[in-house]
Amino acid sequence: MVTISGDGEDPHELEQLLAMLKENRGFDFSGYKRSTLMRRIGRRMAAVGLGTFGEYRDFLEVQPEEYAALFDNLLINVTGFFRDAPAWKALAERVVPELIGVGPPARPIRVWSAGCSTGEEAYTLAMVLAEVLGVDGFRDRVKIYATDLDEAALQTARAGAYSERKIRDVPAELRARYFEQLQSNYVFRRDLRRQVIFGRNDLTKDAPISRVDLLVVRNTLMYFNAETQANILRRMHFALNDSGFIFLGKAEMLLNHGDWFEPVDLRKRLFHKLPRRSRSPRLALDDAAGENAARAAQIRAAALAAGPVAQLALDTEDNLVVANTQAETLFKLHPMDVGRPFQDLEVSFRPVELRSIIERVKQELRPVELQHVEWQRSAPAEVCVLDVVVGPLFDGGHGLIGVGISFNDVTRYSRLHDELEHANEELERAYQELQSLNEELETTNEELQSTNEELETTNEELQSTNEELETMNEELQSTNDELQEINDALRVRTGELDAANAFLASVLQSLGTAVIVVDDKLRVTVWSQGAEDLWGLRADEAHGQHLLGLDIGLPVREVAPLVHRALEPGRTGRAGLTVDAINRRGRSVRLRVEASLLSDNGAAQGVILIANHAGSRGASAAAGPDGSRAAPPLVEKSAVEKPAVED
Known part of the structure; x- marks a missing residue:
């Protein structure tokens, strides 16, 4: 079992596990709080019966389907419509009217919902703005960018279909106005759905969405450590317009970032961006400089502008100071862009993210080279490759005065x-x-x-x-x-x-009504057709059975002494007795049963039993129990070898 507190666990193994998640699946959790990560990974480890992070890392390598269950635990998608309703009410009453009132009447309004999960908050934003602007105004002016790290949650958000349980917090009038019922689900209106754009974005490393009027990031920052939170908030400060607002969750505060945001409603976690002051570049030359110095500066400026390599220069406040002709053409810059904050320009993050690199150059005071940067240009539509060099600019006293950026088209x-x-x-x-x-x-x-x-x-x-x-x-x-x-x-x-066989059958038929031959062990070897007709037992059923074990209408116990006497040594001739029997129809008949020895050269082989109706003899006994003539019997070949019948 994993020790959630970290005692007994090697922190190095946890870092190795996080590095593997980043390398194999592209999820960077290095900025998350370690206590939170250990607790949630521990749940999965307990579920699969593992005790250490190293064992769990090996388990992920052989069971890749476990990644989905792990990410479901790490990327908790807890959200809902109008979650914390008083905060949404404050947003609609205090922030949205101010956003609408800034700038021209038809000015586009850009909103970013970061960490949108399955989309409930993004659609809540859409309903709030549509209620204030009207449906037509919402369609014409608003774009809502909703991002998250979990691709499965984004798929659910794009569908815009929610069960009745999930939509129960939406007021009935808004539900009727903005949702269409489809079977058991409620689907957000398709004409308004086009204004909500869902995409994947990692707040810790991906470029933020720029020029945003309202940024909603609720209960997302709480999962990151302080350093990562500061980095994310710096990116969000850049993403917001100077008049923009940020809307946080109940568990989040901006106590340590008062120079970036000021509270509008602290209890509802509504904040306003504090724009950073920018200095206009000093473009005039020193009035005391002579005509030659001015001429030399003019030549240097012309040479820079005509250079074949696109070059930009920023001051220490990250404002654009210089852009040569090649840079203006390549990145579609305007002379009026000179003096603007570099973070407001598209070139700051496309073709490559430069803002973090610029900060690194200013801190380390050494150039950074980025080679083989591919850039998909829109006009003309082609892929170009650039080598980018970002280096510090120093004055005569080796003091930092700015940053230079060169884009070499290779x-x-x-x-x-x-x-x-x-x-x-x-x-x-x-x-x-x-x-x-x-x-x-x-x-x-x-x-x-x-x-x-x-x-x-x-x-x-x-x-x-x-x-x-x-x-x-x-x-x-x-x-x-x-x-x-x-x-x-x-x-x-x-x-x-x-x-x-035919001759033997005739002989048996002429002997009497029924003829039975048994061996010296009293086992039946011959059962004539007359015996079948008299007692209803087939020859194949009687063959091999003991005479005294036959369940037929013949009283075999009375006949047994007669058979034993016939087998006595020296006995000759035929002995007989009259018995009362029952035929196969259940009728009583009186039979004369005679027994004679069957011998081979004087050796006893068995006994021949002949049963006739009392008073009948010889050929007349061939008639059946009902007075009919019996058919010739089918005789076993082994039973007719050398019969010896004695009269």
């Missing part, structure tokens, strides 16, 4: 370099392919030679096999003739066996 050289690398790669690939083809050709020749030898060997083997097949064919023909002779003999034997 697009042509970059393309030539890429083409050369591509050509070298193609040449190397072609050489490798040629070498591979030569090796394959040599291998193929060896394989063909081997195949040719194998074919010659196979030809010899096939010839030998053909001779063997001819010999086998002759042997098969001879075997076929022998089988034909055997079949003819079997056919003759089968005919003889059929005749013997």
